[in-house]
Amino acid sequence: DMGTNALLVIGYAMLALPYMYRAVDTGLRAIDVRTLTEAAQSLGASWPTIFFQIILPNLRTALLSGAFLTFAIVMGEFTLASLLNWPAFGPYIELLNATKAYEPAAVTIISFAMTWGAIGVIQWLGRSDPGGSQLGGTR
Numbered sequence: 239d240m241g242t243n244a245l246l247v248i249g250y251a252m253l254a255l256p257y258m259y260r261a262v263d264t265g266l267r268a269i270d271v272r273t274l275t276e277a278a279q280s281l282g283a284s285w286p287t288i289f290f291q292i293i294l295p296n297l298r299t300a301l302l303s304g305a306f307l308t309f310a311i312v313m314g315e316f317t318l319a320s321l322l323n324w325p326a327f328g329p330y331i332e333l334l335n336a337t338k339a340y341e342p343a344a345v346t347i348i349s350f351a352m353t354w355g356a357i358g359v360i361q362w363l364g365r366s367d368p369g370g371s372q373l374g375g376t377r
Contacts, residue, residue: 253308254311254312257304257311258304260304261300261304262304265296265300266297274292274296298363298364299360306357
């Protein structure tokens with residue numbers, strides 16, 4: 239049902255919003271946004287250029303951390319999905335465990351692999367420096 243899917247997306251967005259906010263807020267506090275913005279403006283950069291080429295690259299790690307944190311929370315959330323009669327990931331593994339012999343172990347290993355892969359992506363993207371130099375000081 240499309241209405242249930244829309245409600246599920248809205249509910250998960252409301253659930254994830256505080257976690258994403260905290261991650262982005264921490265990232266913004268780690269860089270000196272005012273100085274970077276003033277320096278870019280003094281060199282003639284427009285607001286879109288400042289945002290996309292200076293602010294966002296410095297927030298890359300914070301945005302990825304917030305995204306993966308909210309992904310992990312949504313994957314484990316049962317209450318919202320159960321209220322809307324949609325199977326969540328954790329109870330799905332338990333349902334498989336009750337009816338199958340080997341599939342729950344495989345799904346659990348895939349879940350661990352996804353988690354470790356997400357951590358690796360955060361580390362890799364957080365260390366990469368596409369512009370050649372980092373603005374805003376050390377991390």
